[in-house]
Amino acid sequence: MMSMIKKLLLIVSLLVSPALLASGGGENLDSVYINLADKGSLRRGAHTFVNYCLSCHAASYMRYERMAADLEIDTPTLVENLMFAADKPGELMTINMASEDAKAWFGVVPPDLSLTARSRGPDWIYTYLRSFYRDESTPTGWNNTLFPSVAMPHVLYEWQGLREAHFDESHGVSEFSGFEQIVSGEMSEVAYDEAISDLTNFMVYLAEPAKLVRYRIGFWVMGFMLVFIALTYALKKEYWRDIH
Numbered sequence: 001m002m003s004m005i006k007k008l009l010l011i012v013s014l015l016v017s018p019a020l021l022a023s024g025g026g027e028n029l030d031s032v033y034i035n036l037a038d039k040g041s042l043r044r045g046a047h048t049f050v051n052y053c054l055s056c057h058a059a060s061y062m063r064y065e066r067m068a069a070d071l072e073i074d075t076p077t078l079v080e081n082l083m084f085a086a087d088k089p090g091e092l093m094t095i096n097m098a099s100e101d102a103k104a105w106f107g108v109v110p111p112d113l114s115l116t117a118r119s120r121g122p123d124w125i126y127t128y129l130r131s132f133y134r135d136e137s138t139p140t141g142w143n144n145t146l147f148p149s150v151a152m153p154h155v156l157y158e159w160q161g162l163r164e165a166h167f168d169e170s171h172g173v174s175e176f177s178g179f180e181q182i183v184s185g186e187m188s189e190v191a192y193d194e195a196i197s198d199l200t201n202f203m204v205y206l207a208e209p210a211k212l213v214r215y216r217i218g219f220w221v222m223g224f225m226l227v228f229i230a231l232t233y234a235l236k237k238e239y240w241r242d243i244h
């Protein structure tokens, strides 16, 4: 009996531990709602991504035309609104910045963001992009409560505005106690959070575009099953008509 319970506990802990690991070991992350079926959200996220991120970070596993097809973006819109770093829709989403230049400017090379949603997790990205604050002591003038001394500036500060962070110092340990809005941004807090959810949603798609294809295949499989059942039923009726 005891060993049964022990075994059960072991199984439960094995099931639960990857979830705990994925949450990043006790960091306080805000959770984000991911919905890959929401094409509007994915398109808004893509728009933010190419405008504000694709200058420093590449997403070099993705081609523009694949993204356009998956997100149902027509070619003229793609070329006019989303392709600033490429000439042809068939190109990969790479950047023109040389690694040596990036290193000289930021001290580190901005990582490729293709798989970040898988390595860091969506909640981490969502929290990170909402945790920047003004800090005169860093080279960029910005800092981040989730990623202290980060080399990335707050590229969306026009949207979010300028915030300072407060820390409680006790016994030589400083603990974050909250943000203070110093200059308001173009967006309300709610609108900014929504824009960041869309961007995170897009980065989840970027890390696993095949998920969208699976949705589509699932839809066709269901459709095929329905047609097949209807045909089988018609056939059954046809056979039994002669017997009755």
Ligand code: HEC
Pocket (backbone or CB within 6 Å): 048, 049, 052, 053, 054, 055, 056, 057, 106, 108, 109, 110, 111, 113, 116, 119, 120, 125, 128, 129, 149, 150, 151, 152, 153, 155, 156, 199
């Ligand atoms: C001006 C250049 C620049 C721009 C623009 C920029 N970043 Fe960054 N980003 C960096 C640098 C540099 C780092 C590395 C930070 C470090 O290691 O200290 C970084 C790191 C990151 C990380 C952490 C990656 C990891 O796993 O460690 C994420 C996520 C990220 N950026 C997302 C974004 C998003 C999303 C945008 C667009 C809204 C963006 N960045 C725009 C320079 C930039």
